[in-house]
Amino acid sequence: MIEQEHLIDLQHISKDYDGVTVLDDINLYIRKKEFVTLLGPSGCGKTTTLRIIAGFETPSSGKLLFEGKDILDIPPYKRRVNTVFQKYALFPHLNVFDNIAFGLKLKKMPKDEIKRRVQSMLELVNLTGYEKRHVDALSGGQQQRIAIARSLVNEPEVLLLDEPLGALDLKLRKEMQLELKSMQQRLGITFLYVTHDQEEALTMSDTIVVMRDGHILQIGDPKHIYDEPANAFVADFIGESNIFRGTMVRDELVAFAGREFPCVDFGFGENVPVDVVVRPEDITVVGEDVGQLVGTIRSVLFKGVHYEMIIDCGEYTFKVHSTTMQPQGSRVGLSIVPFNIHIMRPMDTPKREAADDAV
Amino acid sequence: MSKISRFFKRFYLGFILVFLYVPIIVLIVQSFNAGKSRAKWEGFSFHWYQELFKSVSIMNALQVTITVAVIAMIVSTILGTLAAIGIYSMKKRQQSIMMTLTNLPNTMPDIVTGISLMLLFIFTKVDRGYFTMLLAHITFDTPYVILSVMPKLKQMNKHTYEAALDLGATPGYALLHVLIPECRQGIVTGAMLAFTLSLDDFTISYFTTSPLVQNLSTLIYSATRRGIEPTLNALSALMFIALLVLLLIVNRRTKESD
Numbered sequence: 001m002i003e004q005e006h007l008i009d010l011q012h013i014s015k016d017y018d019g020v021t022v023l024d025d026i027n028l029y030i031r032k033k034e035f036v037t038l039l040g041p042s043g044c045g046k047t048t049t050l051r052i053i054a055g056f057e058t059p060s061s062g063k064l065l066f067e068g069k070d071i072l073d074i075p076p077y078k079r080r081v082n083t084v085f086q087k088y089a090l091f092p093h094l095n096v097f098d099n100i101a102f103g104l105k106l107k108k109m110p111k112d113e114i115k116r117r118v119q120s121m122l123e124l125v126n127l128t129g130y131e132k133r134h135v136d137a138l139s140g141g142q143q144q145r146i147a148i149a150r151s152l153v154n155e156p157e158v159l160l161l162d163e164p165l166g167a168l169d170l171k172l173r174k175e176m177q178l179e180l181k182s183m184q185q186r187l188g189i190t191f192l193y194v195t196h197d198q199e200e201a202l203t204m205s206d207t208i209v210v211m212r213d214g215h216i217l218q219i220g221d222p223k224h225i226y227d228e229p230a231n232a233f234v235a236d237f238i239g240e241s242n243i244f245r246g247t248m249v250r251d252e253l254v255a256f257a258g259r260e261f262p263c264v265d266f267g268f269g270e271n272v273p274v275d276v277v278v279r280p281e282d283i284t285v286v287g288e289d290v291g292q293l294v295g296t297i298r299s300v301l302f303k304g305v306h307y308e309m310i311i312d313c314g315e316y317t318f319k320v321h322s323t324t325m326q327p328q329g330s331r332v333g334l335s336i337v338p339f340n341i342h343i344m345r346p347m348d349t350p351k352r353e354a355a356d357d358a359v
Numbered sequence: 360m361s362k363i364s365r366f367f368k369r370f371y372l373g374f375i376l377v378f379l380y381v382p383i384i385v386l387i388v389q390s391f392n393a394g395k396s397r398a399k400w401e402g403f404s405f406h407w408y409q410e411l412f413k414s415v416s417i418m419n420a421l422q423v424t425i426t427v428a429v430i431a432m433i434v435s436t437i438l439g440t441l442a443a444i445g446i447y448s449m450k451k452r453q454q455s456i457m458m459t460l461t462n463l464p465n466t467m468p469d470i471v472t473g474i475s476l477m478l479l480f481i482f483t484k485v486d487r488g489y490f491t492m493l494l495a496h497i498t499f500d501t502p503y504v505i506l507s508v509m510p511k512l513k514q515m516n517k518h519t520y521e522a523a524l525d526l527g528a529t530p531g532y533a534l535l536h537v538l539i540p541e542c543r544q545g546i547v548t549g550a551m552l553a554f555t556l557s558l559d560d561f562t563i564s565y566f567t568t569s570p571l572v573q574n575l576s577t578l579i580y581s582a583t584r585r586g587i588e589p590t591l592n593a594l595s596a597l598m599f600i601a602l603l604v605l606l607l608i609v610n611r612r613t614k615e616s617d
Contacts, residue, residue: 076524083525089518093540103526
């Protein structure tokens with residue numbers, strides 16, 4: 001049965017703070033050994049969701065099932081989950097060894113067993129020999145590794161990570177992303193990761209949950225989320241997008257930016273208002289005479305891998321990524337293949353089942 | 360003109376220090392004066408120190424002062440630390456209300472605190488004496504402990520307590536093994552401050568005790584009415600040195616914790 005696979009099940013979870021709704025009817029399940037990322041802008045409720053699972057917050061309504069049993073009444077120190085906090089929250093009065101051994105000592109584990117486990121954890125996070133160091137004397141990256149080791153040493157069923165890489169610089173962050181992912185795969189632990197960084201989410205996750213204003217907007221694997229955003233917000237938040245209001249004229253024909261385009265979507269009905277999303281890399285710059293649209297290049301920026309061109313077509317503006325550059329001010333044609341035009345209804349909140357079916 | 364201003368520039372601080380400390384130095388010197396006169400030096404002697412330790416009333420008062428200070432320190436440190444942790448975990452608005460209420464007694468003149476406590480004890484028909492003085496000392500010590508523990512809690516990562524729970528610590532274990540060690544410096548500073556303030560207090564003690572139970576400050580006050588015995592010079596000298604040492608330690612600790 002699929003049900004048995006679910007390690008954590010959030011059912012109709014809502015949370016109010018003094019009358020302000022932070023989470024509104026959240027439904028989500030997490031499978032064993034899955035890397036799930038809650039992604040969204042600050043204030044979307046992703047951290048609150050994590051804290052409810054950890055036991056630091058109680059939802060106003062709803063159920064939280066862990067292996068099928070409701071655990072809302074179980075205090076945080078009895079839940080089989082561990083958290084890696086934002087800014088680490090290490091214990092400054094303890095050294096590295098005692099920080100990592102904190103959870104094991106509480107389990108009354110024999111001393112040599114504790115020592116063995118702490119050693120192997122330090123090995124895992126590449127900090128062998130740091131046992132006696134004071135945690136304040138470590139760099140941000142090292143402190144983060146200790147925080148991860150301190151949680152993982154308890155062999156939790158689920159590791160909850162609350163923007164764990166937020167305080168690190170870009171290069172270190174990228175390294176840690178890969179390390180975390182490989183750790184998760186090696187140890188076979190379920191990770192629930194919270195971030196506002198879409199790239200981080202795309203790099204590491206098996207499943208991404210996009211949230212906004214206490215709602216889940218879309219659930220799916222990274223490729224699905226990127227290629228088939230459920231609505232304009234997701235499209236805009238995950239990667240860069242050109243978003244237009246348009247009208248679905250009939251099946252496989254959509255009108256936006258002042259003309260009609262053939263597309264591959266159907267089933268919206270006729271003359272229905274829709275959001276149209278086109279990724280900047282999906283627009284091809286062609287000759288002025290052969291393009292579907294004609295425009296003037298307003299600006300060109302070199303971005304390393306590609307050029308980013310802003311092109312004005314009458315009152316509409318397109319952002320285009322291309323590896324070849326056209327001079328600023330020149331007239332060009334734009335063309336978009338039907339497959340790359342994404343049509344979406346203005347805002348809806350899908351259940352995960354629906355998203356899974358779509359994969 | 361500029362000569363005078365230069366002179367003052369150079370010696371201003373010197374003057375202040377002289378005016379502050381000369382009386383105390385005189386007092387200490389006098390405590391070693393063999394004679395009873397305050398005007399004439401009659402040779403160096405420990406006579407008044409011997410008299411001091413022979414005096415039953417002074418020794419009793421010393422005992423009252425020290426036991427009150429120690430008990431008040433212990434109780435107010437426990438109360439203050441727990442209160443600080445409680446206030447810390449309140450919501451912002453409640454927290455600022457509580458902190459204002461905590462600060463208020465410190466800004467109130469001692470005489471107001473003293474009289475109001477006296478009225479309270481009269482109103483509740485509690486006989487004034489050792490116990491009421493102790494209660495009064497705990498009362499005025501506790502806010503100082505809260506004020507020295509609070510900054511330590513605020514400096515802490517706000518998830519530290521949650522991290523302890525997350526790793527399997529019960530709330531009690533987290534309190535004893537994480538929160539309290541984390542703000543130990545603040546707690547020790549608060550305790551020393553409480554001890555010093557208690558040792559130093561006259562006004563509040565005067566209103567909350569009976570004439571039968573006297574601490575050093577109330578004893579000295581009543582003694583001045585009969586004219587000051589040179590034994591009190593010796594006593595004051597000893598108290599000054601004890602408090603000085605304590606204050607130096609407190610100052611050093613606060614400097615370290617900054």
